[in-house]
Amino acid sequence: MKKASKKIILLGHFGVGKSSLIRQFVENTFTSDYKVTIGVHILKKEVEISPDETISLIIWDLEGYDDIKKTRASYLLGTHGFIYVFDVTRPATFENLENDIAYLTDQYANTPLKVVGNKADLVTKTYLKENKDMFGVAPDFFTSAKTGDKVDDMFTALAKELVK
Amino acid sequence: MLETYRGTYFHPRTQFITIDTSGNVLESDNVLFALKKGDDISSVSGFFEGLASYFDANEDNDIKFTCIHLENKEQREYTCDIEFKTFANDQPALVIIHDFSDHYKYYQEVAQSRNESVINSQILELKNKYLKEKEDFKNTFIANFSHELRNPLTGVTAFCSVLQKTDMTLEQQDYVEVIKSSADHLKNMIGDILEVSKIEVGKLSLNEELFDFHELIEMLEFTYSVKAKQKNIEFEIEFDEKIPRYIESDKTRIKQVLENLIENALKFTLSGKITVSIKQNQRRARKVNLNISVQDTGIGIPEEKLEVIFNSFTQLNNAQKFIGTGLGLSIVKGLVELLEGKITVESKVKAGSTFKININLKYPINQESTSLERKSDIERKNYLSKEKYNILLAEDSELAQMAVLKILAQEGNFFLDIITNGEDVIESVIHNEYDLILMDIRMPGTHGDELTKMIRSLPVQNCKTIPILALTANLYDTDKKRYKKMGMTDIIEKPFDESTLLKKIYKYLK
Numbered sequence: 060m061k062k063a064s065k066k067i068i069l070l071g072h073f074g075v076g077k078s079s080l081i082r083q084f085v086e087n088t089f090t091s092d093y094k095v096t097i098g099v100h101i102l103k104k105e106v107e108i109s110p111d112e113t114i115s116l117i118i119w120d121l122e123g124y125d126d127i128k129k130t131r132a133s134y135l136l137g138t139h140g141f142i143y144v145f146d147v148t149r150p151a152t153f154e155n156l157e158n159d160i161a162y163l164t165d166q167y168a169n170t171p172l173k174v175v176g177n178k179a180d181l182v183t184k185t186y187l188k189e190n191k192d193m194f195g196v197a198p199d200f201f202t203s204a205k206t207g208d209k210v211d212d213m214f215t216a217l218a219k220e221l222v223k
Numbered sequence: 224m225l226e227t228y229r230g231t232y233f234h235p236r237t238q239f240i241t242i243d244t245s246g247n248v249l250e251s252d253n254v255l256f257a258l259k260k261g262d263d264i265s266s267v268s269g270f271f272e273g274l275a276s277y278f279d280a281n282e283d284n285d286i287k288f289t290c291i292h293l294e295n296k297e298q299r300e301y302t303c304d305i306e307f308k309t310f311a312n313d314q315p316a317l318v319i320i321h322d323f324s325d326h327y328k329y330y331q332e333v334a335q336s337r338n339e340s341v342i343n344s345q346i347l348e349l350k351n352k353y354l355k356e357k358e359d360f361k362n363t364f365i366a367n368f369s370h371e372l373r374n375p376l377t378g379v380t381a382f383c384s385v386l387q388k389t390d391m392t393l394e395q396q397d398y399v400e401v402i403k404s405s406a407d408h409l410k411n412m413i414g415d416i417l418e419v420s421k422i423e424v425g426k427l428s429l430n431e432e433l434f435d436f437h438e439l440i441e442m443l444e445f446t447y448s449v450k451a452k453q454k455n456i457e458f459e460i461e462f463d464e465k466i467p468r469y470i471e472s473d474k475t476r477i478k479q480v481l482e483n484l485i486e487n488a489l490k491f492t493l494s495g496k497i498t499v500s501i502k503q504n505q506r507r508a509r510k511v512n513l514n515i516s517v518q519d520t521g522i523g524i525p526e527e528k529l530e531v532i533f534n535s536f537t538q539l540n541n542a543q544k545f546i547g548t549g550l551g552l553s554i555v556k557g558l559v560e561l562l563e564g565k566i567t568v569e570s571k572v573k574a575g576s577t578f579k580i581n582i583n584l585k586y587p588i589n590q591e592s593t594s595l596e597r598k599s600d601i602e603r604k605n606y607l608s609k610e611k612y613n614i615l616l617a618e619d620s621e622l623a624q625m626a627v628l629k630i631l632a633q634e635g636n637f638f639l640d641i642i643t644n645g646e647d648v649i650e651s652v653i654h655n656e657y658d659l660i661l662m663d664i665r666m667p668g669t670h671g672d673e674l675t676k677m678i679r680s681l682p683v684q685n686c687k688t689i690p691i692l693a694l695t696a697n698l699y700d701t702d703k704k705r706y707k708k709m710g711m712t713d714i715i716e717k718p719f720d721e722s723t724l725l726k727k728i729y730k731y732l733k
């Protein structure tokens with residue numbers, strides 16, 4: 060039987076850790092070197108969403124933008140899910156979070172979306188708790204591509220929503 | 224020939240592939256990726272899986288994708304633009320892959336350096352912001368904390384003065400003297416700390432006045448000759464008499480700078496001599512340029528420490544014999560800079576140090592006709608017109624109430640009303656005719672500065688003119704200015720001692 064395959068896209072400013080999250084999820088590795096993504100890299104990973112159901116995620120790792128509306132329309136064709144990533148340590152990456160999320164939920168009303176604050180290893184849990192209003196939108200996950208914290212959880216949670 | 228060259232040097236970088244409605248390859252020229260008839264196009268990349276729903280479109284359509292990363296079976300990477308064309312009337316779909324790797328490699332390098340520099344500058348900005356917040360927090364904390372310490376100290380110093388006037392045995396008098404000098408010492412240190420935190424948050428400003436510079440120097444010479452003699456050290460001031468007598472500047476700050484430097488020299492000099500030199504460099508347009516130096520034969524400062532001695536909270540020699548907060552020099556530097564001067568230091572270990580200041584001071588051109596009207600405020604009490612004065616004390620701290628009460632009671636010239644709560648003050652001012660009001664700032668209910676503003680606007684005679692003196696430990700210039708703006712006549716700093724309080728009261732009584 061051919062497994063269901065679903066296309067998901069990672070969006071967000073440059074340098075927030077989109078490629079790193081995918082690398083951690085797919086290969087369980089992390090590097091502190093920053094190689095800027097241009098255009099798009101496409102990776103695949105099988106995800107078990109229940110003991111007898113596996114889907115194949117086609118993950119599109121996009122280049123970072125500072126304006127979500129600049130994302131090339133063709134990339135978004137036939138997308139089943141979005142992950143919007145920002146960097147909890149750099150305000151520039153979440154300054155427009157509220158607007159960007161409003162834009163996505165407006166344009167792609169029925170497409171599941173996860174909002175993710177990455178690089179959580181660089182700040183304390185208390186800091187995140189005390190400053191959660193600072194981001195404008197309550198993130199679904201605080202992840203660390205470096206330690207792997209919540210990375211699998213985040214991808215799996217989205218995958219489960221895709222087959223509903 | 225051209226054809227031969229073309230054959231040798233032209234490498235086509237575009238692959239054409241046709242597929243059937245389920246995405247299996249029909250034909251491929253294999254310029255970039257090796258594909259056989261029947262292969263699933265998705266074996267090239269997951270990219271094509273996203274297009275699966277268009278494979279059987281059966282209509283004229285053209286979708287273009289730019290900058291897609293693909294890998295061939297030998298793991299060679301290509302960065303390509305991809306065109307996907309479908310046609311009406313059952314023609315097979317066409318995939319065109321253009322390899323633009325070289326072009327995109329250049330684009331990647333540009334993006335790399337742009338992104339890195341943007342991120343680095345954001346991080347730097349954040350770091351600076353964080354450092355500044357930390358620094359501000361530290362200074363505000365110190366300022367508030369020392370402020371809180373001043374209130375209880377007011378009680379201690381004021382009651383020492385009161386106690387000294389009671390009948391005591393000689394032994395008891397000695398004890399009180401010790402308490403008093405310890406409290407004074409503590410007060411000075413707290414003062415230093417407040418001063419530094421104020422300088423660091425930029426809340427200090429100058430208070431210019433006309434004063435007798437020669438007299439100031441004579442006073443310093445007198446005070447420190449005595450102190451030096453007690454330590455068996457020589458002390459000398461070389462003063463250039465050509466310097467104008469009357470100067471227009473912040474006398475308190477200038478005095479503080481000189482005192483701090485001399486104190487510092489005294490502290491670190493165990494034998495030898497301290498020489499203060501004050502020389503006129505030049506005069507120009509109502510300004511005199513002075514070279515001031517304070518030279519000692521003390522323990523000196525090692526070269527590597529010369530840079531940090533002006534920093535706050537560093538004390539070079541932590542050995543017990545040199546007491547103090549170690550803030551003196553940092554205050555001096557802050558004040559000299561506030562006065563728009565420059566300070567430098569030269570030093571040799573075991574030989575001594577020389578602190579040098581260069582500064583411009585304003586002076587009135589016509590020195591002869593300048594005179595300073597002077598009448599000590601406390602002397603004024605002999606010229607008072609009334610026998611008894613009504614004074615209102617608005618103050619919630621019992622310690623402070625008691626202190627004021629005792630001091631005024633000894634004078635015998637005063638009736639004192641005490642009110643502890645902001646709301647009742649107005650009521651009382653309307654019904655009584657006070658000669659002067661002592662007003663605490665931080666009181667339950669309405670604060671003293673607000674109350675003053677209200678009093679000033681009361682339609683009761685004398686409310687516009689009655690002297691209102693603030694009692695406060697809050698010494699930020701912005702606060703002081705606000706108090707004045709709210710209508711306060713003057714400010715008495717907490718902790719105050721007997722003579723400060725009386726001086727100010729007599730100054731404003733008619």
Ligand SMILES: Nc1nc2c(ncn2[C@@H]2O[C@H](COP(=O)(O)OP(=O)(O)OP(=O)(O)O)[C@@H](O)[C@H]2O)c(=O)[nH]1
Nearest residue numbers: 073074075076077078079091096123178203204205
């Ligand atoms: N400490 C820490 N560093 C991270 C984390 N995630 C990513 N980084 C670092 O952040 C930098 C950028 O990571 P990338 O994954 O390349 O970011 P990106 O979002 O793909 O960037 P673009 O491709 O330019 O859009 C790299 O130096 C990573 O090592 C994280 O969770 N913790």
Ligand SMILES: [Mg+2]
Nearest residue numbers: 077078095096
């Ligand atoms: Mg990336």
